[in-house]
Amino acid sequence: MPHPVFDEVIHEPHRLRICAYLVPVAGREFSDVRDAMDLSDSALSKHLKALSACGYTTLERGVRDGRQLTTVHLTAAGREALCGHVAELQRMARIVGTDRRVGPRTR
Amino acid sequence: MPHPVFDEVIHEPHRLRICAYLVPVAGREFSDVRDAMDLSDSALSKHLKALSACGYTTLERGVRDGRQLTTVHLTAAGREALCGHVAELQRMARIVGTDRRVGPRTR
C-alpha cells in the first residue's frame, strides 16, 4: 500500500458521520441530520452541498403538514464511497494489526 | 453514538498513515518515513512535531556510518490512540452495516 489515498470529501469528520448516519435509512430530514450531527444550518448545508457535488447525496425538497422539509438521501455512489473508504481504513488497520491491543496478530 | 468525535491529530490522513506505518516496527528512519509517505522534509517534520506534541511519537537522534539519522518511534500512547481511532471507525462501520455491499441490512 504505497498510497492508501483517502477520499478527502468523505474523510472529513462531519461528512463521514453524516454519510454513516444516512446509510441505514432511505432518507433523513434536514433538521434531523442537523441535530444529530450538532451542526448549524449553514454548516450542514455546505457539507451537503459538497457531498451532493460528488454525487454522494441528493436532496429532495417537499412539503408536509404545510411545512417545507428537505430530505437527504445517500446515493448508491455515496454508499459505495463510504464503504470503500471504511474498507480502506480497515485494510490499513488489519495490515497493521491494530485490533485493539496489538498482540500476536502481527500479520 | 451521539458524537464519535474523532481524534483530529490522528485523523489527519498523513498522520494516520504515518502512525500505521510505524506500528509494526520498533522504529523507522526519518528518511524512510518521508519516502514512504511521499512527503517533503518540512511537511514530515511538522507532522512528527504534532504527533510528538501529543506524545504519540518520539524522535531518537543518533549517528550511523558517520551520518546522523533520526529514528521515529510510535509510543504506547500513539498505538493506543491509533487503535482507539480505528476501533471507533470500525464501530461506526459496524453499526452502519457498511460491510461492503449494503444488503438487506436496512436496520
Add this chain to the structure above:
DNA sequence: GCTTCTGCTTTCCCGGCAGGAAACCCTCGG
C-alpha cells in the same frame, strides 16, 4: 578549529477549507 556537507527544523507565505452570523430566497398559510 574551521569549513563543508548532510539531515532535520523553522520561518515565511500562501491557498483552501470549515464555521458562525447574517442577509437572502422561496414556499406555505393566513
Add this chain to the structure above:
DNA sequence: CCGAGGGTTTCCTGCCGGGAAAGCAGAAGC
C-alpha cells in the same frame, strides 16, 4: 400581499497543511 418557517449563500475569520528557503547542529575532511 404579508409574515413565518426552512434552507442557502455571502462575508469574513481562523486554522491548518504545503512548498521554498533560510537556519542549525553534528560529523567528516582538511
